[in-house]
Amino acid sequence: xxxxxxxxxxxxxxxxxxxxxxWSWLTTIDHKxxxxxYGVSALFFMMVGGLEAMLIRAQLMVPNNHLIGAAIYNELxxxxxxxxxxxxxxxxxxxxFANFMIPLHIGARDVAFPRLNALSYxxxxxxxxxxxxxxxxxxxxxPDAGWFGYANLTERMYSPGINIDTWVLGLLILGVSTxxxxxxxxxxxxxxxxxxxxxxxxxxxMWAMLVTTILILLAFPALTVGLVFLFAxxxxxxxxxxxxxxxxxxxxxxxxxxxxxxxVYIMALPAFGIISEVITPFSRKxxxxxxxxxxxxxxxxxLSYGVWxxxxxxxxxxxxxxxxxxxxxxxxxxxxxxxxxxxxxTVWGGRLRxxxxxxxxxxxxxxxTAGGLSGVMHASPPVDxxxxxxxxxxAHFHYVLFGGMMMGILAGFYYWWPKITGRMLNETIGKxxxxxTLWAFNGTFFPMHFLGVLGMPRRIYTYAPNxxxxxxxxxxxxxxxxxxxxxxxxxxxLVWSTLHGEHSSADPWDGRTLExxxxxxxxxxxxxxIPMVTARDAFWVRKYGSVGAHGVAPAISGGxxxxxxxxxxxxxxxxxxxxxxxxxxxxxxxxFMAALGCMxxxxxxxxxxxxxxxSILGMVFEYPTFGQFNPEALAESTLGLDNRKLGMWAFLGSxxxxxxxxxxxxxxxxxxxxxxxxxxxxxIPLTSFSTFILLTSSLLMVLALxxxxxxxxxxxxxxxxxxxxxxxxxxxxxxxxxxxxVLQGLKIQTNxxxxxxxxxxxxxxxxxxxxxCWLLVLAFTTAAGKIGKDRSLxxxxxxxxxxxxxxxxxxxxxxIYLMRTVKHA
Amino acid sequence: MEAYEKLFLWFSIxxxxxxxxxxxxxxxAMHVHVPGDxxxxxxxxxxxxxxxxxxxxxxxxxxxRQLGPGRYEAVMFGQAWSFYPxxxxxxxxxxxxxxxxxxxxxxxxxxxxxxxxxxxxxxLISVTSYRFDKPGxxxxxxxxxxxxxxxxxxxxVVVK
Numbered sequence: 004x005x006x007x008x009x010x011x012x013x014x015x016x017x018x019x020x021x022x023x024x025x026w027s028w029l030t031t032i033d034h035k036x037x038x039x040x041y042g043v044s045a046l047f048f049m050m051v052g053g054l055e056a057m058l059i060r061a062q063l064m065v066p067n068n069h070l071i072g073a074a075i076y077n078e079l080x081x082x083x084x085x086x087x088x089x090x091x092x093x094x095x096x097x098x099x100f101a102n103f104m105i106p107l108h109i110g111a112r113d114v115a116f117p118r119l120n121a122l123s124y125x126x127x128x129x130x131x132x133x134x135x136x137x138x139x140x141x142x143x144x145x146p147d148a149g150w151f152g153y154a155n156l157t158e159r160m161y162s163p164g165i166n167i168d169t170w171v172l173g174l175l176i177l178g179v180s181t182x183x184x185x186x187x188x189x190x191x192x193x194x195x196x197x198x199x200x201x202x203x204x205x206x207x208x209m210w211a212m213l214v215t216t217i218l219i220l221l222a223f224p225a226l227t228v229g230l231v232f233l234f235a236x237x238x239x240x241x242x243x244x245x246x247x248x249x250x251x252x253x254x255x256x257x258x259x260x261x262x263x264x265x266x267v268y269i270m271a272l273p274a275f276g277i278i279s280e281v282i283t284p285f286s287r288k289x290x291x292x293x294x295x296x297x298x299x300x301x302x303x304x305x306l307s308y309g310v311w312x313x314x315x316x317x318x319x320x321x322x323x324x325x326x327x328x329x330x331x332x333x334x335x336x337x338x339x340x341x342x343x344x345x346x347x348x349t350v351w352g353g354r355l356r357x358x359x360x361x362x363x364x365x366x367x368x369x370x371x372t373a374g375g376l377s378g379v380m381h382a383s384p385p386v387d388x389x390x391x392x393x394x395x396x397x398a399h400f401h402y403v404l405f406g407g408m409m410m411g412i413l414a415g416f417y418y419w420w421p422k423i424t425g426r427m428l429n430e431t432i433g434k435x436x437x438x439x440t441l442w443a444f445n446g447t448f449f450p451m452h453f454l455g456v457l458g459m460p461r462r463i464y465t466y467a468p469n470x471x472x473x474x475x476x477x478x479x480x481x482x483x484x485x486x487x488x489x490x491x492x493x494x495x496x497l498v499w500s501t502l503h504g505e506h507s508s509a510d511p512w513d514g515r516t517l518e519x520x521x522x523x524x525x526x527x528x529x530x531x532x533i534p535m536v537t538a539r540d541a542f543w544v545r546k547y548g549s550v551g552a553h554g555v556a557p558a559i560s561g562g563x564x565x566x567x568x569x570x571x572x573x574x575x576x577x578x579x580x581x582x583x584x585x586x587x588x589x590x591x592x593x594x595f596m597a598a599l600g601c602m603x604x605x606x607x608x609x610x611x612x613x614x615x616x617x618s619i620l621g622m623v624f625e626y627p628t629f630g631q632f633n634p635e636a637l638a639e640s641t642l643g644l645d646n647r648k649l650g651m652w653a654f655l656g657s658x659x660x661x662x663x664x665x666x667x668x669x670x671x672x673x674x675x676x677x678x679x680x681x682x683x684x685x686x687i688p689l690t691s692f693s694t695f696i697l698l699t700s701s702l703l704m705v706l707a708l709x710x711x712x713x714x715x716x717x718x719x720x721x722x723x724x725x726x727x728x729x730x731x732x733x734x735x736x737x738x739x740x741x742x743x744x745v746l747q748g749l750k751i752q753t754n755x756x757x758x759x760x761x762x763x764x765x766x767x768x769x770x771x772x773x774x775x776c777w778l779l780v781l782a783f784t785t786a787a788g789k790i791g792k793d794r795s796l797x798x799x800x801x802x803x804x805x806x807x808x809x810x811x812x813x814x815x816x817x818x819i820y821l822m823r824t825v826k827h828a
Numbered sequence: 829m830e831a832y833e834k835l836f837l838w839f840s841i842x843x844x845x846x847x848x849x850x851x852x853x854x855x856x857a858m859h860v861h862v863p864g865d866x867x868x869x870x871x872x873x874x875x876x877x878x879x880x881x882x883x884x885x886x887x888x889x890x891x892x893r894q895l896g897p898g899r900y901e902a903v904m905f906g907q908a909w910s911f912y913p914x915x916x917x918x919x920x921x922x923x924x925x926x927x928x929x930x931x932x933x934x935x936x937x938x939x940x941x942x943x944x945x946x947x948x949x950x951x952l953i954s955v956t957s958y959r960f961d962k963p964g965x966x967x968x969x970x971x972x973x974x975x976x977x978x979x980x981x982x983x984x985v986v987v988k
Contacts (some may be wrong), residue, residue, distance in 0.1 A: 139927070149973050247877050251953070252950055317936075319862075458938075458967070463978065464979040474894060677873050678873055
């Protein structure tokens with residue numbers, strides 16, 4: 004039994020060894036290699052963001068300091084926030100840990116859409132570089148309106164430079180990347196679990212990631228819509244956030260925080276998950292209150308959509324809104340409290356091992372609780388009204404984000420590094436790092452509570468000496484540099500240990516979850532045979548039997564020696580892994596060029612668009628299995644549902660939020676119109692006709708799918724062409740409608756009605772256009788005899804999208820056309 | 829149920845009840861309210877926001893006004909990067925109602941050591957009031973980031 008892992012380790016090359024060379028990394032679609040790419044990039048940005056933080060602290064060290072200019076200072080705090088959130092914490096948690104661990108935890112060979120995974124990474128890099136375009140001398144000017152970019156400071160009128168342009172476009176690109184990752188991981192966790200891995204047997208990290216991905220799918224569209232409006236204001240001269248046209252900048256705050264508060268949990272929940280994984284092996288106990296831990300994650304996610312208003316108490320929303328948001332915010336403390344108590348109960352009575360990973364975990368529990376408590380404090384409007392935008396807030400969210408998320412990430416590094424690289428991180432350096440971090444973190448951020456009470460506002464470049472703020476600022480700055488030193492130790496440890504560290508066995512910590520059952524580092528295909536899961540803590544049960552899983556742990560150490568790995572029952576056949584692809588990289592490049600084109604040279608958009616189109620078509624036809632049912636994969640899937648179909652459903656869920664944001668903006672703004680054109684201009688008879696055509700096309704789509712499913716290629720093609728044709732008639736009607744309006748004088752810049760109407764109906768039109776192109780590709784492929792019964796899935800997924808677009812039109816037609824009311828502000 | 833558990837439950841319930849009573853008392857007996865909707869600045873077509881603010885009463889006459897014995901109204905607006913008026917003088921013990929808005933971007937309106945803390949949102953009027961009992965010079969700061977010289981944006985309330 005014990006000999007088996009050894010032979011496995013030598014039988015297959017690990018994922019880092021084969022294939023070699025730069026090209027293999029550029030085209031890789033292995034989730035583990037993509038995780039490494041994410042990790043390296045995010046660690047680089049962690050250094051950048053950390054240096055930015057230390058420059059901020061150097062500037063604030065003494066009063067009336069002019070170490071750096073005020074303009075640079077504003078760029079620094081903007082980029083520190085943006086970098087740490089979008090380029091460090093999220094890529095490390097989602098791109099690095101989740102990417103690497105999801106397939107290992109659920110017993111899969113890769114994520115659901117490996118090429119999409121690579122695409123997410125290259126789009127992420129494109130966005131990250133885009134955010135830093137301002138460093139180029141001739142463009143000059145980094146984003147400088149804060150990470151929250153409150154309108155209307157971000158308008159062209161108040162921020163004329165390119166600073167905000169790079170910020171808007173960079174965040175839009177990063178949003179695409181995050182959304183696609185979220186979708187990918189959601190489908191993976193839901194549908195690719197090993198046999199026997201029920202929801203209630205998943206490792207808690209998987210629960211955390213499942214809930215996080217749902218949050219991503221439903222929260223990011225709100226940010227996208229807010230950014231699209233800002234983009235339109237800056238580039239098309241619309242008035243989404245301009246008071247002089249009757250709009251209100253508060254719209255941005257609502258859209259931003261509807262995204263922004265779930266975003267806090269998008270960062271927090273993965274860290275909760277990591278902590279739950281690390282705490283169990285080092286306490287030698289199963290996780291306390293597993294079901295409640297899982298349910299409270301779901302509850303946190305649910306509540307997180309109803310609390311955005313607590314960022315806006317100072318805007319004067321009135322007592323009713325204030326109390327509602329106060330109550331929902333306080334309610335979040337309940338599930339969070341359940342989690343904290345369960346972690347403590349897990350440690351309670353355990354046989355503790357204070358490794359560095361465990362120290363960071365305990366640090367997390369203490370510091371995060373402190374941050375959480377000051378959060379409950381802010382939930383009360385009267386208290387918040389004295390604290391808004393003072394340094395207390397800075398103290399609060401650094402306790403949550405650093406004391407919580409960053410400690411969780413560091414725990415994850417020390418815990419999983421052996422699995423990822425095959426080498427242990429140095430524990431001596433690690434413990435030094437932990438204690439210095441703990442001291443310097445509290446030294447940096449705790450006094451911010453005092454400064455807040457003393458009235459120091461946020462985001463000020465410098466301050467006068469007689470305010471009583473001098474000592475604590477000096478003290479904080481010194482500690483910030485010590486904190487920087489602790490991170491230097493961390494980076495040294497990473498590099499040194501990866502090159503010279505002690506070799507790790509497959510199971511160095513006597514772990515409980517499946518990733519420890521395979522060699523470190525794992526082979527490219529992860530599992531020789533897909534494991535059968537019979538219980539929670541699957542690997543532990545396999546090692547010690549079910550008594551060990553639920554009772555007190557048996558007092559054996561060195562589980563690695565006793566660990567039977569995978570217990571492959573039969574000799575494996577050739578494991579087929581998907582081939583590498585260069586198209587994801589090309590897609591990222593195309594998106595980058597298109598975005599750059601918006602700013603400097605409009606024709607670049609065409610080149611970028613062509614690259615994007617080429618990469619999409621390339622990816623579609625690269626596989627011989629395009630649109631094919633794979634009975635084997637279907638049988639192995641958890642739900643008995645094809646991944647691609649589930650992915651489409653998840654995407655449509657996300658689209659609902661996108662259109663809901665657009666529709667609600669229209670509903671709010673139509674009554675604030677300052678005169679001129681309004682909804683009376685709408686041509687109801689014409690639109691009723693095109694609506695009828697669009698709805699009929701759904702019927703043709705049904706017929707097309709039925710034809711393809713009974714392998715009738717001729718009628719399949721005919722109905723598909725018919726659907727596309729009807730879609731084109733609808734588009735033609737819309738083109739006529741828009742042209743007519745423009746000729747009458749209603750442009751997108753004209754007034755609030757014009758801009759909200761054109762964006763809402765226009766975005767729907769773009770969806771129809773994409774649908775028509777998609778249908779035409781399907782129709783021609785079917786006409787060529789390529790799509791029959793075996794590939795009917797391609798038509799089915801296209802159909803799902805098409806029906807969704809039609810349903811959205813029914814809503815838009817009813818609300819905007821049929822129920823038009825006109826009221827002038 | 830264990831005795832400690834019961835004790836803790838009762839303790840929590842009592843705490844909750846106490847908080848509700850305190851809330852009702854401050855709200856009804858002490859008249860402490862959260863700031864609410866206090867009106868909008870209507871911009872006519874072709875007008876700039878600044879133009880609209882300066883023609884909307886009471887912002888056409890910004891400054892301090894006595895409403896009654898010990899009661900004042902301070903009509904102010906924020907602009908990048910200063911407040912107008914820059915100084916307000918009131919006798920100690922007077923209740924000042926601040927009525928403020930912004931003529932350009934979103935600003936803050938924050939007097940450290942008091943509970944005066946509002947956002948000045950372009951197009952909206954923010955109102956809050958506070959009784960200044962202790963004489964001294966109170967700093968009025970903008971605490972909502974508003975651009976390059978945000979850190980220099982301040983005014984004073986002098987209580988004599």
